[in-house]
Amino acid sequence: GENVEQHPSTLSVQEGDSAVIKCTYSDSASNYFPWYKQELGKRPQLIIDIRSNVGEKKDQRIAVTLNKTAKHFSLHITETQPEDSAVYFCAASIGGTSYGKLTFGQGTILTVHP
Amino acid sequence: SAVISQKPSRDICQRGTSLTIQCQVDSQVTMMFWYRQQPGQSLTLIATANQGSEATYESGFVIDKFPISRPNLTFSTLTVSNMSPEDSSIYLCSVGGGLNSGNTIYFGEGSWLTVV
Numbered sequence: 001g002e003n004v005e006q007h008p009s010t011l012s013v014q015e016g017d018s019a020v021i022k023c024t025y026s027d028s029a030s031n032y033f034p035w036y037k038q039e040l041g042k043r044p045q046l047i048i049d050i051r052s053n054v055g056e057k058k059d060q061r062i063a064v065t066l067n068k069t070a071k072h073f074s075l076h077i078t079e080t081q082p083e084d085s086a087v088y089f090c091a092a093s094i095g096g097t098s099y100g101k102l103t104f105g106q107g108t109i110l111t112v113h114p
Numbered sequence: 115s116a117v118i119s120q121k122p123s124r125d126i127c128q129r130g131t132s133l134t135i136q137c138q139v140d141s142q143v144t145m146m147f148w149y150r151q152q153p154g155q156s157l158t159l160i161a162t163a164n165q166g167s168e169a170t171y172e173s174g175f176v177i178d179k180f181p182i183s184r185p186n187l188t189f190s191t192l193t194v195s196n197m198s199p200e201d202s203s204i205y206l207c208s209v210g211g212g213l214n215s216g217n218t219i220y221f222g223e224g225s226w227l228t229v230v
Contacts (some may be wrong), residue, residue, distance in 0.1 A: 045221075
């Protein structure tokens with residue numbers, strides 16, 4: 001089955017700096033890659049996603065890049081703010097009859113210091 | 115996005131008992147799933163809730179321990195049976211493939227279970 005590796009496990013940055021979280025996946029059939037943000041005591045919230053027919057997607061301060069050849073995708077957060085502090089999870093899905101079945105990375109604890 | 119309601123939001127359960135978690139969506143969805151998130155861990159898929167038929171379980175999860183129902187396209191239940199402290203987790207319902215969710219997967223608010 002699919003395996004998703006996420007790095008780093010913890011990331012500490014100063015407010016205003018950029019943060020990058022990387023994930024690799026094992027199944028070349030995966031075609032949907034969402035990123036979720038989970039604040040303490042809350043559910044995971046989708047922040048951005050990308051599909052395999054796209055190499056990059058941006059939404060204000062957040063961007064995701066996908067390299068299908070290397071089987072990795074990354075989350076980029078620019079101009080970080082203290083409210084960006086949370087656990088971030090990447091995930092991958094094969095789609096087709098397995099659409100919606102997400103395999104998650106281990107998570108990255110992001111801390112943004114004021 | 116789809117509005118997903120889960121009940122209960124939190125519960126403290128006695129060892130050996132069973133608890134049923136409900137997931138209600140405000141619109142019809144094709145896909146409904148149940149995930150578990152153990153303390154400090156990532157999310158793991160338990161099963162796909164299939165409308166009108168038996169759920170499809172992932173490796174390591176069995177129907178006797180986690181019976182699932184899905185009577186229609188907006189509702190599903192997950193029962194955690196014969197609970198032990200190791201079952202203390204957040205249980206999350208997720209949905210996709212509906213008018214309000216499209217091809218995106220959204221999560222319910224989660225049910226925080228503590229087994230004592």
